[in-house]
Every structure is written in C-alpha cells, then in structure tokens.
Amino acid sequence: MFDNLSDRLEGAFKTFTGDNKITEINVATSLKEIRRALVAADVNYKIAKEFTDKVKEKALGSKNVLKAVKPGQMMVKIVQDELTELMGGQSVGINVKGAPAVVLIAGLQGSGKTTFTGKLALHLKEKRKMKVLVTACDVYRPAAIDQLTVLSEQVGAGIYKEPENKNPVEIALNAIAHAQDNKYDVVIVDTAGRLSVDEAMMQEIADVRDAISPNETLFVVDSMTGQDAVNTAKVFNDRLNFDGVVLTKLDGDTRGGAALSVKYTVDKPIKFVSTGEKMEQLDVFHPDRMSQRILGMGDIISFVERAQDQFDEDEAKRLEKRIKKNKFDFNDFLGQLNQLKKMGDIKSLLNMIPGMKKAMGDIEIDNSAFSRVEAIIQSMTPTERAQPELMSMSRKKRIARGCGQTIDDVNRFIKQFDQMRKMMHKMSNNPAMMGMGGGGGMMGKGRRR
Known part of the structure; x- marks a missing residue:
C-alpha cells in the first residue's frame, strides 16, 4: 500500500540534503518530484498541481521562521499537513443513531460491498455493542444471498432475506419492520452492484434510498481502480448524495490515487478502509495517520x-x-x-x-x-x-x-x-x-x- 508513492516522496525530500535553508530553487525542484509522484500514484493532475501550489505557498512562507528546523524536516511537515487536509483533515464517524438506525451500502459490481457489509456488522457489534441485522437486497447476483448468510453467521449478526422476492425496495422496508419488531439497533442494507451508466439500476437504488431514508449511505470503492473509482464516485454522488466513502482492497497493489483524490472530488469523507478478506480487517479512516504512513512515519496508534x-x-x-x-x-x-x-x-x-x-x-x-x-x-x-x-x-x-x-x-x-x-x-x-x-x-x- 502506497509503497511506490512513499519511496518517490522520500526521494523528493532529498533535494534539501545539505541545504541550510528553504529557497525557491530547492522548493521548486522538490515540488516537481512530488507532483510527478502524485500523478504516478493516479492522482488527477489538476489535484496534484493544486496540492503542490499549496505546499509551495506554505514552504516559502516559512523560510524565515523556525531556523532551528532543517529545511527537509520543514518540508516533510508541510507535505504531511497538506496530505492530511487533502484526505479530509479529520476522522468522521458513522451515524447510527435511531431505532433502528439504517445504513445503505452502494457501489459498483465487484467493489466488495457484501464483504464490507459483514465487516461493518462485526465492527458495530464489537466496537459499539450494537445488535445488527444485515439485509440481502442484491436480487441479481447468483449466490449473493448465500454469501451474506455465511458472513452474518460468521460475525454473529442477524440476517433478513426474501429469496423469492425480486423487489429490493419491499425487502428493505420489510427488513426495517423486522428489525423494529425484534429490537435490532441497526440495519445494514446490502444492495446489488451496478454500473454508473445503467440508468435502470441507478434508479433502483435511488428508489431504495428514498423509501428507507437511511441514516447513512456509504459508497464502496475498490481502491485498486484508482482514478476511475474517483470518477465513478462523483457520478454516484451526483445521483445519491451519499454520506461517506469506503475504500476496499487497500492492501492490494494500489497506487493510492483513490484515497488521495476522492475527498477532493466529491467533498465527502472517507469513513472506512478495508485491508483484507478477514472480517476483522476494517479500520476507521484517519487522514492524519494515513499521511504518516504515506511518508514512512508508521502508525503506532493504529498498531496499538x-x-x-x-x-x-x-x-x-x-x-x-x-x-x-x-x-x-x-x-x-x-x-x-x-x-x-x-x-x-x-x-x-x-x-x-x-x-x-x-x-x-x-x-x-x-x-x-x-x-x-x-x-x-x-x-x-x-x-x-x-x-x-x-x-x-x-x-x-x-x-x-x-x-x-x-x-x-x-x-x-x-x-x-x-x-x-x-x-x-x-x-x-x-x-x-x-x-x-x-x-x-x-x-x-x-x-x-
């Protein structure tokens, strides 16, 4: 995760080796390499350019202060702060207040929605001590209901399903009624994957959202698809106005473009990141910790x-x-x-x-x-x-x-x-x-x- 980006950023900071002050020349040289590193990580050029312009402004504005700090260290700190801001600034929690709270899961085909549904159920059960019901509203993919059934048993969540019903709006509404009757704290509605160009499928999930009025609508993104994932997120957000983003497969051979660009593009926070197939491998997204990882500083808080x-x-x-x-x-x-x-x-x-x-x-x-x-x-x-x-x-x-x-x-x-x-x-x-x-x-x- 981000290995190539981390290595290239480290190389960019070496521009300051031996220098005793920040100058326009060494800043320009370093920023050129940083911009190239971001573009290579599949960050849109416009975003990379705006990012480096902000870093330049702060770097040149700090060249006459904190003389005890080495230029390279100052540059790392400025880039870290800007990376944190680019990814959202601070962690944003999930809204699960209600009786029951309802969370709608949306995303493209193959993005990992059903697996995330199981992970989120375990997260809410273990971290928030909530009684969770997952709902199978993917009425198209073969074995989707079976997969969610297995995951619900694995994490200890309840499941609501109607295998013969092909109307996801009815299934979702019936699931919420079932949750109210059985005192569940939260209902997670897993929907079918869809293509952003498929008008019928987009209308269907919009109908589900309008019918159930969820506390949270989360858009699940396969981070390995890079900038394409960001563009798709914009299309979905224009239609659904979702509340947050989930990045899956962040442990794969990903260049990081989705994590670095999606908040800027859709102005919605990244709320969770998924780093494997195991149900325990789900983390709340912390922009400051992620920027530390990208810059090779580790993340001891998450480790603990x-x-x-x-x-x-x-x-x-x-x-x-x-x-x-x-x-x-x-x-x-x-x-x-x-x-x-x-x-x-x-x-x-x-x-x-x-x-x-x-x-x-x-x-x-x-x-x-x-x-x-x-x-x-x-x-x-x-x-x-x-x-x-x-x-x-x-x-x-x-x-x-x-x-x-x-x-x-x-x-x-x-x-x-x-x-x-x-x-x-x-x-x-x-x-x-x-x-x-x-x-x-x-x-x-x-x-x-």
Missing part, C-alpha cells in the same frame, strides 16, 4: 489499537503465570500466533511501526511464515505440544514428515522456541531485563525481492 482489540486480560494473566513457571508450551504459542494473525497482514503491521519500513529494506515478509510454524505444531501429538522437553530426534523426524518440511526446519523452529521460552521465563522473573530482546526469527527467514 489493533493489539488492544485482540487483547484478552484473563488469557494474559494465565500466560503470565505459565511463563513464570516456565510452562509456556506449543499450545500457548499457537494461541498467540492466532491472535497476531487476527491483527492483519504481517507486512502492513510492521509498516505501522515507525522506522521499520526503512529498517526492513528490501526484505520481503509474508504470512506464509505463519503457515510453516502452524504446520510444524499441528503435526505434533497433544502430549508433545504440552511438553516441549519431550522432543527427541525420532519425534522431530516424524513431525517433519507430517508437515512436509525438512528436519532442519523443525530443528530450527524448536531451537528458537526453546530460546524464546527461556528468555521469557527470565524476563518474567526479572523486570529489569525487559527490552533486551531475544528469541527472534520465529516466523522463519524473510526473502529478498
């Missing part, structure tokens, strides 16, 4: 929030006792691994830590390392998982055959696990050792691009 979402206080106390007694076993490790996986893609997590992206260099890390470790542990017997000290060579050979890996892979993992276990035991009984590190490499070796 994700960790807290997976934190189980009772489980943590149980593990603390086991670690102090040196009883931490493979079952415990597997449980922690599963919690880490729920936080999201390992590469995106590492990029949230300030300085980690640069420190990792060209080392490519992916989630396949999790699978290798899981396979080794799952090839063990229950007794072996509970008693790591039983690992003999014959057991290791059997485990290697069972998981399809080499004996060296199994030996390496068990050795690293043993080192980590000992270090955790020492640290738990000697708080002064905290921060000394140890036990690295559990996920296997990274690979060079």
Whole structure:
C-alpha cells in the first residue's frame, strides 16, 4: 500500500540534503518530484498541481521562521499537513443513531460491498455493542444471498432475506419492520452492484434510498481502480448524495490515487478502509495517520489499537503465570500466533511501526511464515505440544514428515522456541531485563525481492 508513492516522496525530500535553508530553487525542484509522484500514484493532475501550489505557498512562507528546523524536516511537515487536509483533515464517524438506525451500502459490481457489509456488522457489534441485522437486497447476483448468510453467521449478526422476492425496495422496508419488531439497533442494507451508466439500476437504488431514508449511505470503492473509482464516485454522488466513502482492497497493489483524490472530488469523507478478506480487517479512516504512513512515519496508534482489540486480560494473566513457571508450551504459542494473525497482514503491521519500513529494506515478509510454524505444531501429538522437553530426534523426524518440511526446519523452529521460552521465563522473573530482546526469527527467514 502506497509503497511506490512513499519511496518517490522520500526521494523528493532529498533535494534539501545539505541545504541550510528553504529557497525557491530547492522548493521548486522538490515540488516537481512530488507532483510527478502524485500523478504516478493516479492522482488527477489538476489535484496534484493544486496540492503542490499549496505546499509551495506554505514552504516559502516559512523560510524565515523556525531556523532551528532543517529545511527537509520543514518540508516533510508541510507535505504531511497538506496530505492530511487533502484526505479530509479529520476522522468522521458513522451515524447510527435511531431505532433502528439504517445504513445503505452502494457501489459498483465487484467493489466488495457484501464483504464490507459483514465487516461493518462485526465492527458495530464489537466496537459499539450494537445488535445488527444485515439485509440481502442484491436480487441479481447468483449466490449473493448465500454469501451474506455465511458472513452474518460468521460475525454473529442477524440476517433478513426474501429469496423469492425480486423487489429490493419491499425487502428493505420489510427488513426495517423486522428489525423494529425484534429490537435490532441497526440495519445494514446490502444492495446489488451496478454500473454508473445503467440508468435502470441507478434508479433502483435511488428508489431504495428514498423509501428507507437511511441514516447513512456509504459508497464502496475498490481502491485498486484508482482514478476511475474517483470518477465513478462523483457520478454516484451526483445521483445519491451519499454520506461517506469506503475504500476496499487497500492492501492490494494500489497506487493510492483513490484515497488521495476522492475527498477532493466529491467533498465527502472517507469513513472506512478495508485491508483484507478477514472480517476483522476494517479500520476507521484517519487522514492524519494515513499521511504518516504515506511518508514512512508508521502508525503506532493504529498498531496499538489493533493489539488492544485482540487483547484478552484473563488469557494474559494465565500466560503470565505459565511463563513464570516456565510452562509456556506449543499450545500457548499457537494461541498467540492466532491472535497476531487476527491483527492483519504481517507486512502492513510492521509498516505501522515507525522506522521499520526503512529498517526492513528490501526484505520481503509474508504470512506464509505463519503457515510453516502452524504446520510444524499441528503435526505434533497433544502430549508433545504440552511438553516441549519431550522432543527427541525420532519425534522431530516424524513431525517433519507430517508437515512436509525438512528436519532442519523443525530443528530450527524448536531451537528458537526453546530460546524464546527461556528468555521469557527470565524476563518474567526479572523486570529489569525487559527490552533486551531475544528469541527472534520465529516466523522463519524473510526473502529478498
């Protein structure tokens, strides 16, 4: 996400290396590269030009102040502030006040509306403690109702569907009545994907909106489509006057144009970003945090929030006792691994830590390392998982055959696990050792691009 843009912006700031002040010359050189970086990221040229004009005005206006600040640092701060403003300035929440509140989901075919519906249901259920009903109003796509049914069961939400009814307005109204009767807090209406040029389909969703008067109408955008997504958002907004935008597939090979341009184009906030297929992978959009990520500063606040979402206080106390007694076993490790996986893609997590992206260099890390470790542990017997000290060579050979890996892979993992276990035991009984590190490499070796 934004890797190419981040690298090109970093290169633009190198213009100031060695300079002790901001001048029209170094500002112009830097802004030329910034503008090229934005256009390469699929940002409309007019928007890129206006952006760099604002940066230039602020940069030249600050050249005689804060002399203790290096020019490059000043330029980074100005660009960060302008990126934040371009993407909306501040986070805007979702309006779910009502009895029940109604959220209408709209978007193009294949943009990820149904998956987002499931994610939003889980978000409202877990974060806002709301009783959620999802409504299947996609009466055209084969298996759309089945997909939403599976997702609703997965996230623990109710579902309203009428498989034989082909009138989405009637289905939506009946769903709201059902929600009122059964005391649901919010109804999420998933609609059929449509093309902006399809007048009949556009009229249909306009009719649904007029009939149910939703608290929120959210437009779901596939961020991998770049500027095309922004243009489509404008067409939909002219017709529906939606309340906010959702960017999906932001973990894919996206250049970032949609995230950087959509607020400017339709003057509606980005409210959520989706970064994977897992139901937990939905984040409230924070423009300031996103600008920090783009500029390679990390996003430690989001990292901590994700960790807290997976934190189980009772489980943590149980593990603390086991670690102090040196009883931490493979079952415990597997449980922690599963919690880490729920936080999201390992590469995106590492990029949230300030300085980690640069420190990792060209080392490519992916989630396949999790699978290798899981396979080794799952090839063990229950007794072996509970008693790591039983690992003999014959057991290791059997485990290697069972998981399809080499004996060296199994030996390496068990050795690293043993080192980590000992270090955790020492640290738990000697708080002064905290921060000394140890036990690295559990996920296997990274690979060079």
